[in-house]
Amino acid sequence: MKQLLPFVVGAALIIGACQSSSDDQAAAPEPSQTPSPAPKAEPAPEPAPAATGFAAVQPILLKNCVLCHTGPDAKEKIDLNTYASVMKGGEHGAIVVPGDPEGSMIVKVIRGAQGAKKMPPAPNDPLTEPEIQLIVDWIKEGAKES
Numbered sequence: 001m002k003q004l005l006p007f008v009v010g011a012a013l014i015i016g017a018c019q020s021s022s023d024d025q026a027a028a029p030e031p032s033q034t035p036s037p038a039p040k041a042e043p044a045p046e047p048a049p050a051a052t053g054f055a056a057v058q059p060i061l062l063k064n065c066v067l068c069h070t071g072p073d074a075k076e077k078i079d080l081n082t083y084a085s086v087m088k089g090g091e092h093g094a095i096v097v098p099g100d101p102e103g104s105m106i107v108k109v110i111r112g113a114q115g116a117k118k119m120p121p122a123p124n125d126p127l128t129e130p131e132i133q134l135i136v137d138w139i140k141e142g143a144k145e146s
Helices: 004-027 054-064 083-088 105-111 129-140
Strands: none
Touching (some): 054 129, 105 129
16 A cells, blocks of 8 residues: 555646646636737837037037137138138138038038048048038038027
8 A cells, every 4th residue: 555655646746737737727718719919009209300400510520620720720711610610611712501401611621532532531530420520410401590
């Protein structure tokens, strides 16, 4: 009898586990009875980007350009210190054409495009793509002061 006791206990545990497993399966609803998830909400439209004013562009110019382009001795007579002086242009005319970044000399030189000498010159670091994009966006939006 002592030899049968472990066998009987083991069998009882297996039978109990099987019954509990079948009870769990019986409690689960059929796949067709499973309620469908609520429809996903449409994502909210992204807000239009705020207009880029000169205040967003000025720190880039101050950090990278005004060492050579400021005051009465500015190279090419281009003063990049203030909004008014940027919009005034230099000895060869306007450097910003509001609404036309590709036609603006400032974009040509910071990209080194269309044969323009790339600014700022070596050994200075070139502007980063996000910095260039901010200037492009500012001009595209009309090159407004604020």
